[in-house]
Amino acid sequence: MMLLNYLRFLLLPFSLIYGIAITLRKKLYDSGVMPSVKFELPVICVGNLAVGGSGKTPTTEYLVRLLTTYKVAILSRGYGRKTKGFILADGDATAESIGDEPLQYYQKFDGVTVAVCEDRVKGIEKLKENHDLIILDDAFQHRRVKAGLNILLFEFRKLGTLQFLLPAGNLRDVFSSRKRADVLLVTKSPVPLLHVAQQASINELQPNQAQKVLHSYLKYGDLKHLYLPESRSLTSIKDYEIYLLTGIANPDPLIDELEKYTKTIKHEKFPDHYAFKTADIKKFKSAFESGNEKEKIIITTEKDSKRLNAAGFKDLLVNLPVYFLPIEVELFEEDKITFDELILNYVKSNRRNR
Incomplete structure (x- = not known):
């Protein structure tokens, strides 16, 4: 600081x-x-x-x-x-x-x-x-x-x-x-x-x-799977270990919301509009898979999900519990x-x- x-x-x-x-x-x-x-x-x-x-x-x-x-x-x-x-x-x-x-x-x-x-x-x-x-x-x-x-x-x-x-x-x-x-x-x-x-x-x-x-x-909605037509409520991830991936200007309000459900949040923060690289996603995936908690989930923002849908990333993430959290004003x-x-x-x- x-x-x-x-x-x-x-x-x-x-x-x-x-x-x-x-x-x-x-x-x-x-x-x-x-x-x-x-x-x-x-x-x-x-x-x-x-x-x-x-x-x-x-x-x-x-x-x-x-x-x-x-x-x-x-x-x-x-x-x-x-x-x-x-x-x-x-x-x-x-x-x-x-x-x-x-x-x-x-x-x-x-x-x-x-x-x-x-x-x-x-x-x-x-x-x-x-x-x-x-x-x-x-x-x-x-x-x-x-x-x-x-x-x-x-x-x-x-x-x-x-x-x-x-x-x-x-x-x-x-x-x-x-x-x-x-x-x-x-x-x-x-x-x-x-x-x-x-x-x-x-x-x-x-x-x-x-x-x-x-x-x-x-106002936060239900979590939506990045690749599958399924969703789940925030209450369903109570006490989960969250692996949070963001490339937005200010993720603090999102973290505040997630902390209502769990205190275990591992946040990988990138700059706003960041163009994710394959090496970034591989490193993040490795950290998730090496986690000890039985109940764990990957969460990202709706905006970031658009970049994570790019070619190459789906093959890395498709078998993981990866969701985005929609917001409304x-x-x-x-x-x-x-x-x-x-x-x-x-x-x-x-x-x-x-």
């Missing part, structure tokens, strides 16, 4: 330079010197100020479930893919061709178009004629698009903590940029959420009169009513054929 703090101290001058560049860019867009493109259909942007870990993927999925009566397209950059340009997800899509999160959307939702493109303006141009609305996944900093509705996410446990801009910290945008958002959604809140904690996050975010500060939490009752109404009214009021 001391070494990490020392490295951050050394990187602070570069964070200062980055902050100046971000602020200048922000002023150029705010003043209209650098133009933004607005489209004649509803465009909802889901974003955050930090690098990963705020819950953009389950929030995007929440919106898809809410908007089932519309023809929806999800447009993402496709972070971690090995391709370039505009790609429409199809049955041949892989995590390498479109990215793990877009692949998750595509495989999860029938009737929803999923596309990736670094240039969001170009991507929207290709999608706009055949869709009622477009959800931009992780595009708050993509100022060339002027989204009709911006949802900005903040992780509950990080509010009120000292955070630095890249590269010393994880912030990729200045805190004042939150003023551009329509909804400030606090994610991964504790359940139950005390009023004093709710008010503390509102005080931290200091919303303007037009902004809504709402709170959400994570849910809002607290009053906030849910406010949020759903705001989203539905925005889409209804801005449809081209209204």
Whole structure:
């Protein structure tokens, strides 16, 4: 920890330079010197100020479930893919061709178009004629698009903590940029959420009169086998030895959930969007097989499962009890009513054929 703090101290001058560049860019867009493109259909942007870990993927999925009566397209950059340009997800899509999160959307939702493109303006141009609305996944900093509705996410446990801009910290945008958002959604809140904690996050975010500060939490489903059509409840693994494999930005909430059922968790942690290598999986498999506990299980995240389904890994893992744990976002009752109404009214009021 001391070494990490020392490295951050050394990187602070570069964070200062980055902050100046971000602020200048922000002023150029705010003043209209650098133009933004607005489209004649509803465009909802889901974003955050930090690098990963705020819950953009389950929030995007929440919106898809809410908007089932519309023809929806999800447009993402496709972070971690090995391709370039505009790609429409199809049955041949892989995590390498479109990215793990877009692949998750595509495989999860029938009737929803999923596309990736670094240039969001170009991507929207290709999608706009055949869709009622477009959800931009992780595009708050993509100022060339002027989204009709911006949802900005903040992780509950990080509010009120000292955070630095890249590269010393994880912030990729200045805190004042939150003023551009329509909804400030606090994610991964504790359940139950005390009023004093709710008010503390509102005080931290200091919303303007037009902004809504709402709170959400994570809801965990049943474990699903990575390769077989079977599932099991979390209660069924009580006191198991868990071998946890993650390549996400923030696995702490997942660990907190699993610790409700067992204290024996052996965690192999990789960076966000990590491209697993055969050597990694062989080493992990070896550790699992050498474990002494009779009742043991391998657990990973839904996002990581998309990369673990790549060619070569299945042969290594198929005979093992390997499961992923799905998550969903849910809002607290009053906030849910406010949020759903705001989203539905925005889409209804801005449809081209209204």
